[in-house]
Amino acid sequence: MSQPPLSGIKVIDFTGVQAGPACTQMMAWFGADVLKVERVGVGDVTRRQLRDIPDVDALYFTQLNSNKRSLAIDTKTTEGKEVMEKLIRDADVLVENFAPGAMDRMGLGWKHLHELNPRLIFGSVKGFNDDSPWSDLKVYDNVAQCAGGAASTTGFWDGPPTISGAALGDSNTGMHLLIGILTALMARQKTGVGQKVSVSMQDAVLNLCRVKLRDQLRLERVGYLEEYPQYPNGTFGDTVPRGGNAGGGGQPGWVLKCKGADTDPNAYIYFTIQEQNWARTCEAIARPEWVDDPAYATAEARQPHIFEIFDEIENWLADKTKYEAVDILRRYEVPTAPVMSMKEIAYDPALRASGSIVEVAHKQRGTYLTVGSPVKFSDFTPQITGSPLLGEHTDDVLTELGYNPEAIADMHAKGVV
Ligand code: COA
Secondary structure (H helix, E strand, C coil), X not given: CCCCCCCCXXXXXXXXXXXXXXXXXXXXXXXXXXXEEECCCCCCHHHCCCCCCCCCCCHHHHCCCCCCEEEECCCCCHHHHHHHHHHHHHCCEEEECCCCCHHHHCCCCHHHHHHHCCCCEEEEEECCCCCCCCCCCCCCHHHHHHHCCCHHHCCCCCCCCCCCCCCCCCHHHHHHHHHHHHXXXXXXXXXXXXXXXXXXXXXXXXXXXXXXXXXXHHHHHHCCCCCCCCCCXXXXXXXXXXXXXXXXXXXXXXXXXXXXXXXXXXXXXXXXXXXXXXXXXXXXXXXXHHCCCCCCCCHHHHHHHHHHHHHHHHHXXXXXXXXXXXXXXXXCCCCEEECCCXXXXXXXXXHHHCCCEEEEEECCCEXXXXXXXXXXXXXXXXXXXXXXXXXXXXXXXXXXXXXXXXXXXXXXXXXXX
Protein backbone atom coordinates (compact mmCIF):
# COMPACT_ATOMS: atom_id res chain seq x y z
CA MET A 1 0.00 0.00 0.00
CA SER A 2 1.48 3.35 -0.99
CA GLN A 3 -0.48 5.42 1.57
CA PRO A 4 -1.33 4.48 5.16
CA PRO A 5 -5.10 3.92 5.54
CA LEU A 6 -5.84 7.16 7.42
CA SER A 7 -3.45 9.41 5.51
CA GLY A 8 -5.00 12.79 4.79
CA ILE A 9 -7.20 12.67 7.91
CA LYS A 10 -6.43 15.64 10.16
CA VAL A 11 -6.98 15.08 13.86
CA ILE A 12 -6.85 17.68 16.63
CA ASP A 13 -5.85 15.76 19.72
CA PHE A 14 -7.16 17.83 22.61
CA THR A 15 -6.72 14.98 25.07
CA GLY A 16 -4.83 14.05 28.20
CA VAL A 17 -3.92 11.14 30.45
CA GLN A 18 -4.84 7.85 28.75
CA ALA A 19 -8.35 7.38 27.33
CA GLY A 20 -8.18 10.13 24.71
CA PRO A 21 -4.47 9.76 23.88
CA ALA A 22 -4.85 6.00 23.31
CA CYS A 23 -7.56 6.70 20.72
CA THR A 24 -5.67 9.38 18.83
CA GLN A 25 -2.38 7.46 19.01
CA MET A 26 -3.97 4.59 17.14
CA MET A 27 -5.27 7.01 14.52
CA ALA A 28 -1.71 8.33 14.17
CA TRP A 29 -0.32 4.79 13.81
CA PHE A 30 -2.77 4.23 10.99
CA GLY A 31 -1.56 7.33 9.17
CA ALA A 32 -3.70 10.26 10.37
CA ASP A 33 -1.99 13.62 10.94
CA VAL A 34 -2.51 13.95 14.71
CA LEU A 35 -1.76 17.28 16.33
CA LYS A 36 -1.66 17.21 20.11
CA VAL A 37 -2.78 20.54 21.56
CA GLU A 38 -1.33 21.09 25.03
CA ARG A 39 -1.09 23.70 27.74
CA VAL A 40 1.91 26.05 27.43
CA GLY A 41 4.80 25.06 29.69
CA VAL A 42 2.77 22.22 31.22
CA GLY A 43 1.53 19.88 28.55
CA ASP A 44 -0.32 16.66 29.14
CA VAL A 45 -0.03 15.86 32.88
CA THR A 46 1.44 12.47 32.04
CA ARG A 47 4.62 14.16 30.76
CA ARG A 48 5.49 14.68 34.44
CA GLN A 49 3.79 11.75 36.12
CA LEU A 50 5.93 8.86 37.45
CA ARG A 51 9.07 10.08 35.77
CA ASP A 52 11.98 7.65 35.66
CA ILE A 53 14.50 10.26 34.41
CA PRO A 54 14.52 13.81 35.84
CA ASP A 55 13.24 16.50 33.45
CA VAL A 56 12.53 13.98 30.70
CA ASP A 57 9.05 13.11 29.43
CA ALA A 58 7.72 10.21 31.48
CA LEU A 59 7.09 6.83 29.87
CA TYR A 60 3.42 7.30 30.72
CA PHE A 61 3.40 10.06 28.12
CA THR A 62 5.75 8.55 25.56
CA GLN A 63 3.80 5.29 25.40
CA LEU A 64 0.51 7.03 24.61
CA ASN A 65 1.59 9.78 22.26
CA SER A 66 3.82 8.28 19.61
CA ASN A 67 3.47 9.37 15.97
CA LYS A 68 1.93 12.73 16.99
CA ARG A 69 3.00 16.38 16.64
CA SER A 70 2.71 18.82 19.56
CA LEU A 71 1.35 22.37 19.62
CA ALA A 72 1.60 24.17 22.98
CA ILE A 73 -0.98 26.94 23.12
CA ASP A 74 -3.17 28.71 25.66
CA THR A 75 -6.60 28.20 24.17
CA LYS A 76 -8.15 30.43 26.83
CA THR A 77 -6.57 33.57 25.31
CA THR A 78 -8.21 35.37 22.39
CA GLU A 79 -5.28 34.69 20.09
CA GLY A 80 -4.98 31.09 21.22
CA LYS A 81 -8.65 30.47 20.61
CA GLU A 82 -8.33 32.06 17.18
CA VAL A 83 -5.57 29.57 16.32
CA MET A 84 -7.71 26.73 17.63
CA GLU A 85 -10.64 27.84 15.49
CA LYS A 86 -8.44 27.98 12.38
CA LEU A 87 -7.33 24.43 13.08
CA ILE A 88 -10.91 23.31 13.61
CA ARG A 89 -12.08 24.78 10.29
CA ASP A 90 -9.54 22.59 8.52
CA ALA A 91 -9.75 19.40 10.60
CA ASP A 92 -11.61 16.13 10.11
CA VAL A 93 -11.69 15.06 13.75
CA LEU A 94 -11.31 16.69 17.15
CA VAL A 95 -10.96 14.44 20.21
CA GLU A 96 -11.16 15.61 23.82
CA ASN A 97 -11.43 14.03 27.25
CA PHE A 98 -11.42 16.97 29.62
CA ALA A 99 -13.50 17.22 32.77
CA PRO A 100 -17.25 17.64 32.14
CA GLY A 101 -18.05 21.17 30.93
CA ALA A 102 -14.44 22.16 30.17
CA MET A 103 -15.00 22.45 26.41
CA ASP A 104 -18.08 24.65 26.95
CA ARG A 105 -16.14 26.81 29.40
CA MET A 106 -13.48 27.32 26.70
CA GLY A 107 -16.20 28.36 24.24
CA LEU A 108 -15.61 25.20 22.19
CA GLY A 109 -18.83 23.28 22.79
CA TRP A 110 -20.26 20.96 20.12
CA LYS A 111 -22.71 23.51 18.72
CA HIS A 112 -19.93 26.00 18.06
CA LEU A 113 -17.58 23.36 16.62
CA HIS A 114 -20.31 22.18 14.26
CA GLU A 115 -20.93 25.77 13.10
CA LEU A 116 -17.23 26.33 12.53
CA ASN A 117 -16.87 23.15 10.49
CA PRO A 118 -19.95 21.06 9.71
CA ARG A 119 -17.75 18.21 8.44
CA LEU A 120 -15.88 17.92 11.75
CA ILE A 121 -16.31 14.77 13.81
CA PHE A 122 -16.11 15.51 17.52
CA GLY A 123 -15.01 12.60 19.73
CA SER A 124 -15.56 12.99 23.44
CA VAL A 125 -14.80 10.82 26.48
CA LYS A 126 -16.39 11.38 29.86
CA GLY A 127 -16.64 9.18 32.93
CA PHE A 128 -20.41 8.81 32.62
CA ASN A 129 -22.89 9.38 29.81
CA ASP A 130 -25.11 12.46 29.65
CA ASP A 131 -28.11 10.66 31.16
CA SER A 132 -26.21 9.45 34.20
CA PRO A 133 -26.83 11.05 37.60
CA TRP A 134 -23.02 11.09 37.88
CA SER A 135 -22.40 12.87 34.56
CA ASP A 136 -20.64 15.77 36.31
CA LEU A 137 -17.96 13.58 37.95
CA LYS A 138 -14.29 13.58 37.10
CA VAL A 139 -13.21 10.02 36.49
CA TYR A 140 -10.02 7.97 36.24
CA ASP A 141 -9.61 4.36 35.16
CA ASN A 142 -10.29 2.61 38.46
CA VAL A 143 -13.39 4.69 39.14
CA ALA A 144 -14.82 3.45 35.84
CA GLN A 145 -13.82 -0.13 36.56
CA CYS A 146 -15.91 0.10 39.73
CA ALA A 147 -18.85 1.85 38.11
CA GLY A 148 -18.92 -0.41 35.05
CA GLY A 149 -19.26 -3.72 36.93
CA ALA A 150 -15.72 -5.02 36.49
CA ALA A 151 -14.49 -4.54 40.08
CA SER A 152 -17.43 -6.26 41.80
CA THR A 153 -16.86 -9.36 39.69
CA THR A 154 -13.04 -9.44 39.85
CA GLY A 155 -10.96 -10.97 42.64
CA PHE A 156 -11.64 -13.67 45.21
CA TRP A 157 -14.87 -14.23 47.10
CA ASP A 158 -13.20 -13.62 50.48
CA GLY A 159 -11.51 -10.38 49.35
CA PRO A 160 -12.68 -6.91 48.31
CA PRO A 161 -13.73 -5.81 44.81
CA THR A 162 -10.56 -5.74 42.70
CA ILE A 163 -9.23 -3.61 39.88
CA SER A 164 -7.76 -5.21 36.77
CA GLY A 165 -4.23 -4.33 35.71
CA ALA A 166 -5.61 -3.89 32.20
CA ALA A 167 -6.81 -0.32 31.60
CA LEU A 168 -10.45 -1.25 31.12
CA GLY A 169 -11.61 2.26 31.95
CA ASP A 170 -8.93 4.17 30.06
CA SER A 171 -7.43 2.62 26.93
CA ASN A 172 -10.50 0.46 26.45
CA THR A 173 -12.69 3.56 26.29
CA GLY A 174 -10.26 5.09 23.81
CA MET A 175 -10.64 2.04 21.59
CA HIS A 176 -14.42 2.27 21.74
CA LEU A 177 -14.17 5.94 20.81
CA LEU A 178 -11.96 5.07 17.87
CA ILE A 179 -14.60 2.66 16.56
CA GLY A 180 -17.18 5.42 16.89
CA ILE A 181 -15.02 8.00 15.13
CA LEU A 182 -14.20 5.68 12.22
CA THR A 183 -17.91 4.89 11.92
CA ALA A 184 -18.71 8.61 11.84
CA LEU A 185 -16.06 9.10 9.15
CA MET A 186 -17.79 6.44 7.05
CA ALA A 187 -21.16 8.09 7.66
CA ARG A 188 -19.67 11.42 6.57
CA GLN A 189 -18.69 9.90 3.23
CA LYS A 190 -22.43 9.47 2.60
CA THR A 191 -23.79 12.64 4.20
CA GLY A 192 -20.92 15.09 4.06
CA VAL A 193 -21.70 16.04 7.64
CA GLY A 194 -19.80 15.30 10.85
CA GLN A 195 -21.34 14.35 14.17
CA LYS A 196 -20.50 14.16 17.86
CA VAL A 197 -19.35 10.75 19.08
CA SER A 198 -19.43 10.27 22.85
CA VAL A 199 -18.23 7.30 24.87
CA SER A 200 -18.45 7.08 28.62
CA MET A 201 -15.90 5.07 30.56
CA GLN A 202 -18.64 3.37 32.57
CA ASP A 203 -20.36 2.21 29.37
CA ALA A 204 -17.10 1.02 27.81
CA VAL A 205 -16.30 -1.09 30.89
CA LEU A 206 -19.84 -2.44 30.94
CA ASN A 207 -19.50 -3.46 27.30
CA LEU A 208 -16.67 -5.78 28.36
CA CYS A 209 -18.66 -7.14 31.29
CA ARG A 210 -21.57 -8.55 29.32
CA VAL A 211 -20.92 -12.15 30.41
CA LYS A 212 -21.20 -11.01 34.01
CA LEU A 213 -24.56 -9.45 33.20
CA ARG A 214 -25.47 -12.77 31.55
CA ASP A 215 -24.56 -14.44 34.85
CA GLN A 216 -26.74 -12.04 36.82
CA LEU A 217 -29.75 -13.00 34.71
CA ARG A 218 -28.95 -16.72 35.02
CA LEU A 219 -28.53 -16.36 38.78
CA GLU A 220 -31.89 -14.65 39.08
CA ARG A 221 -33.55 -17.47 37.13
CA VAL A 222 -31.89 -20.57 38.60
CA GLY A 223 -30.26 -19.42 41.84
CA TYR A 224 -26.76 -20.71 41.13
CA LEU A 225 -23.92 -20.47 38.59
CA GLU A 226 -22.54 -23.90 37.84
CA GLU A 227 -19.14 -22.77 36.53
CA TYR A 228 -18.29 -20.69 39.61
CA PRO A 229 -16.16 -22.09 42.46
CA GLN A 230 -19.14 -21.48 44.77
CA TYR A 231 -21.01 -24.33 43.03
CA PRO A 232 -22.11 -26.79 44.29
CA ASN A 233 -20.49 -26.69 47.73
CA GLY A 234 -20.76 -22.97 48.54
CA THR A 235 -23.64 -20.52 48.63
CA PHE A 236 -24.89 -17.81 46.28
CA GLY A 237 -26.43 -14.47 47.19
CA ASP A 238 -28.57 -12.38 44.85
CA THR A 239 -25.72 -10.88 42.82
CA VAL A 240 -22.86 -12.29 40.73
CA PRO A 241 -20.04 -13.21 43.12
CA ARG A 242 -16.32 -12.85 42.55
CA GLY A 243 -15.17 -16.05 40.91
CA GLY A 244 -11.40 -15.90 41.41
CA ASN A 245 -9.72 -17.39 38.35
CA ALA A 246 -12.68 -19.42 37.13
CA GLY A 247 -13.31 -19.46 33.39
CA GLY A 248 -16.08 -17.16 32.20
CA GLY A 249 -17.41 -19.50 29.52
CA GLY A 250 -18.76 -23.01 29.91
CA GLN A 251 -15.26 -24.50 30.28
CA PRO A 252 -13.79 -24.71 33.79
CA GLY A 253 -10.29 -23.34 34.15
CA TRP A 254 -7.90 -22.11 36.82
CA VAL A 255 -4.43 -20.68 37.28
CA LEU A 256 -2.18 -23.61 38.23
CA LYS A 257 1.23 -23.66 39.85
CA CYS A 258 4.27 -24.98 37.98
CA LYS A 259 7.87 -25.77 38.85
CA GLY A 260 9.63 -22.74 40.33
CA ALA A 261 6.57 -21.10 41.93
CA ASP A 262 8.35 -21.00 45.30
CA THR A 263 10.66 -18.30 44.00
CA ASP A 264 8.91 -16.97 40.89
CA PRO A 265 5.51 -15.38 41.53
CA ASN A 266 4.54 -15.97 37.89
CA ALA A 267 5.45 -19.65 37.53
CA TYR A 268 1.88 -20.54 36.63
CA ILE A 269 -0.19 -21.50 33.62
CA TYR A 270 -3.86 -21.05 32.89
CA PHE A 271 -5.36 -24.49 32.37
CA THR A 272 -8.72 -24.96 30.67
CA ILE A 273 -10.68 -28.18 30.81
CA GLN A 274 -12.39 -28.14 27.44
CA GLU A 275 -15.40 -30.40 27.59
CA GLN A 276 -15.01 -31.78 24.06
CA ASN A 277 -11.32 -32.44 24.71
CA TRP A 278 -11.62 -34.32 28.01
CA ALA A 279 -10.13 -37.61 26.77
CA ARG A 280 -7.03 -35.96 25.35
CA THR A 281 -6.71 -33.75 28.42
CA CYS A 282 -6.56 -36.89 30.60
CA GLU A 283 -3.97 -38.37 28.27
CA ALA A 284 -1.89 -35.17 28.46
CA ILE A 285 -1.76 -35.14 32.24
CA ALA A 286 -1.17 -38.91 32.46
CA ARG A 287 -4.55 -39.77 33.98
CA PRO A 288 -6.08 -42.02 31.27
CA GLU A 289 -8.21 -43.76 33.90
CA TRP A 290 -10.26 -40.56 34.34
CA VAL A 291 -11.66 -40.74 30.81
CA ASP A 292 -14.35 -43.30 31.62
CA ASP A 293 -14.48 -43.00 35.40
CA PRO A 294 -18.08 -41.90 36.26
CA ALA A 295 -16.70 -39.44 38.86
CA TYR A 296 -14.72 -37.66 36.12
CA ALA A 297 -16.27 -38.45 32.75
CA THR A 298 -18.73 -35.52 32.54
CA ALA A 299 -18.46 -31.84 33.42
CA GLU A 300 -21.36 -32.26 35.83
CA ALA A 301 -19.60 -35.11 37.63
CA ARG A 302 -16.34 -33.18 37.83
CA GLN A 303 -17.67 -29.88 39.16
CA PRO A 304 -18.25 -30.95 42.81
CA HIS A 305 -14.58 -31.93 43.09
CA ILE A 306 -13.08 -29.63 40.44
CA PHE A 307 -10.48 -28.28 42.88
CA GLU A 308 -9.27 -31.81 43.67
CA ILE A 309 -8.84 -32.26 39.93
CA PHE A 310 -6.89 -29.02 39.67
CA ASP A 311 -4.75 -30.17 42.66
CA GLU A 312 -3.96 -33.38 40.81
CA ILE A 313 -3.00 -31.43 37.71
CA GLU A 314 -0.75 -29.25 39.86
CA ASN A 315 0.98 -32.40 41.09
CA TRP A 316 1.61 -33.30 37.45
CA LEU A 317 2.94 -29.77 36.83
CA ALA A 318 5.31 -29.80 39.84
CA ASP A 319 8.35 -30.93 37.86
CA LYS A 320 7.62 -28.87 34.74
CA THR A 321 8.27 -25.19 34.11
CA LYS A 322 5.34 -23.23 32.74
CA TYR A 323 6.91 -23.29 29.29
CA GLU A 324 7.56 -27.05 29.40
CA ALA A 325 3.99 -27.63 30.54
CA VAL A 326 2.54 -25.57 27.73
CA ASP A 327 4.75 -27.40 25.22
CA ILE A 328 3.30 -30.72 26.34
CA LEU A 329 -0.30 -29.53 26.64
CA ARG A 330 -0.38 -27.88 23.22
CA ARG A 331 0.14 -31.32 21.63
CA TYR A 332 -3.11 -32.42 23.23
CA GLU A 333 -4.97 -29.24 22.23
CA VAL A 334 -5.48 -28.09 25.81
CA PRO A 335 -6.29 -24.34 25.78
CA THR A 336 -3.44 -23.02 27.89
CA ALA A 337 -0.73 -20.37 28.16
CA PRO A 338 1.95 -19.38 30.64
CA VAL A 339 1.28 -16.47 32.99
CA MET A 340 3.61 -13.91 31.42
CA SER A 341 5.35 -11.38 33.65
CA MET A 342 5.86 -7.84 32.38
CA LYS A 343 9.59 -8.59 32.22
CA GLU A 344 8.94 -11.57 29.97
CA ILE A 345 6.58 -9.50 27.83
CA ALA A 346 9.16 -6.71 27.48
CA TYR A 347 11.86 -9.04 26.21
CA ASP A 348 9.74 -11.59 24.36
CA PRO A 349 11.33 -12.15 20.93
CA ALA A 350 8.05 -13.18 19.28
CA LEU A 351 6.22 -10.03 20.42
CA ARG A 352 9.15 -7.98 19.13
CA ALA A 353 9.21 -9.80 15.80
CA SER A 354 5.49 -9.20 15.28
CA GLY A 355 5.78 -5.51 16.12
CA SER A 356 3.50 -5.85 19.15
CA ILE A 357 6.38 -4.53 21.27
CA VAL A 358 8.63 -1.98 19.60
CA GLU A 359 11.62 0.19 20.42
CA VAL A 360 11.42 3.71 19.03
CA ALA A 361 13.68 6.76 18.92
CA HIS A 362 13.10 9.72 21.22
CA LYS A 363 14.94 13.04 21.32
CA GLN A 364 15.54 12.96 25.09
CA ARG A 365 15.58 9.26 25.86
CA GLY A 366 17.54 7.83 22.95
CA THR A 367 15.07 4.99 22.54
CA TYR A 368 12.13 3.68 24.51
CA LEU A 369 10.14 0.51 24.53
CA THR A 370 6.44 0.70 23.83
CA VAL A 371 3.45 -1.33 22.78
CA GLY A 372 3.06 -1.47 19.00
CA SER A 373 -0.08 -1.97 16.99
CA PRO A 374 -2.15 -4.98 18.07
CA VAL A 375 -3.98 -4.66 14.75
CA LYS A 376 -2.20 -6.32 11.83
CA PHE A 377 -3.09 -5.50 8.23
CA SER A 378 -2.26 -7.57 5.14
CA ASP A 379 -1.40 -4.48 3.11
CA PHE A 380 -0.02 -2.03 5.66
CA THR A 381 2.46 -2.15 8.54
CA PRO A 382 2.15 0.67 11.08
CA GLN A 383 5.49 2.41 11.64
CA ILE A 384 5.73 3.57 15.24
CA THR A 385 7.74 6.75 15.83
CA GLY A 386 8.62 8.56 19.08
CA SER A 387 6.38 10.98 20.95
CA PRO A 388 6.90 14.75 20.42
CA LEU A 389 8.46 17.11 22.92
CA LEU A 390 6.12 19.73 24.37
CA GLY A 391 5.46 22.35 21.71
CA GLU A 392 7.97 20.78 19.34
CA HIS A 393 5.83 21.66 16.33
CA THR A 394 4.28 24.92 17.53
CA ASP A 395 6.12 27.19 15.09
CA ASP A 396 5.63 24.78 12.16
CA VAL A 397 1.90 24.61 12.79
CA LEU A 398 1.52 28.39 13.13
CA THR A 399 3.48 28.86 9.91
CA GLU A 400 1.23 26.36 8.13
CA LEU A 401 -1.74 28.41 9.36
CA GLY A 402 -0.28 31.54 7.73
CA TYR A 403 1.26 33.34 10.72
CA ASN A 404 4.48 35.21 9.86
CA PRO A 405 7.64 35.03 12.02
CA GLU A 406 6.88 38.36 13.75
CA ALA A 407 3.38 37.25 14.73
CA ILE A 408 4.75 33.97 16.01
CA ALA A 409 7.46 35.73 18.04
CA ASP A 410 4.79 38.02 19.48
CA MET A 411 2.70 35.05 20.59
CA HIS A 412 5.75 33.51 22.26
CA ALA A 413 6.49 36.81 24.02
CA LYS A 414 2.91 36.99 25.35
CA GLY A 415 2.95 33.36 26.52
CA VAL A 416 0.12 32.41 24.15
CA VAL A 417 2.34 29.66 22.74
N1 COA B 1 -5.02 25.99 27.20
C1 COA B 1 -5.71 26.48 28.24
N2 COA B 1 -6.43 25.72 29.08
C2 COA B 1 -6.44 24.40 28.86
C3 COA B 1 -5.75 23.82 27.78
C4 COA B 1 -4.99 24.68 26.92
N3 COA B 1 -4.29 24.22 25.91
N4 COA B 1 -5.94 22.50 27.83
C5 COA B 1 -6.75 22.24 28.89
N5 COA B 1 -7.04 23.39 29.52
C6 COA B 1 -7.84 23.58 30.70
C7 COA B 1 -9.23 23.03 30.61
O1 COA B 1 -10.05 23.86 29.86
C8 COA B 1 -9.61 22.97 32.08
O2 COA B 1 -9.99 24.25 32.49
P1 COA B 1 -11.27 24.56 33.45
O3 COA B 1 -11.10 23.66 34.62
O4 COA B 1 -11.13 26.01 33.77
O5 COA B 1 -12.48 24.24 32.66
C9 COA B 1 -8.30 22.65 32.76
O6 COA B 1 -7.30 22.85 31.78
C10 COA B 1 -8.13 21.25 33.30
O7 COA B 1 -8.85 20.28 32.58
P2 COA B 1 -8.81 18.75 32.94
O8 COA B 1 -7.50 18.17 32.51
O9 COA B 1 -9.99 18.09 32.36
O10 COA B 1 -8.97 18.74 34.51
P3 COA B 1 -8.40 17.85 35.67
O11 COA B 1 -6.93 17.65 35.56
O12 COA B 1 -8.88 18.44 36.92
O13 COA B 1 -9.13 16.45 35.45
C11 COA B 1 -9.63 14.30 34.58
C12 COA B 1 -8.55 15.36 34.83
C13 COA B 1 -8.99 13.20 33.77
C14 COA B 1 -10.15 13.74 35.92
C15 COA B 1 -10.80 14.93 33.79
O14 COA B 1 -10.26 15.50 32.64
C16 COA B 1 -11.90 13.96 33.40
O15 COA B 1 -12.70 13.51 34.22
N6 COA B 1 -11.98 13.65 32.09
C17 COA B 1 -13.03 12.83 31.53
C18 COA B 1 -12.83 11.38 31.77
C19 COA B 1 -11.45 10.93 31.38
O16 COA B 1 -11.08 10.96 30.24
N7 COA B 1 -10.68 10.50 32.39
C20 COA B 1 -9.31 10.12 32.22
C21 COA B 1 -9.18 8.85 31.59
S1 COA B 1 -7.51 8.48 31.28
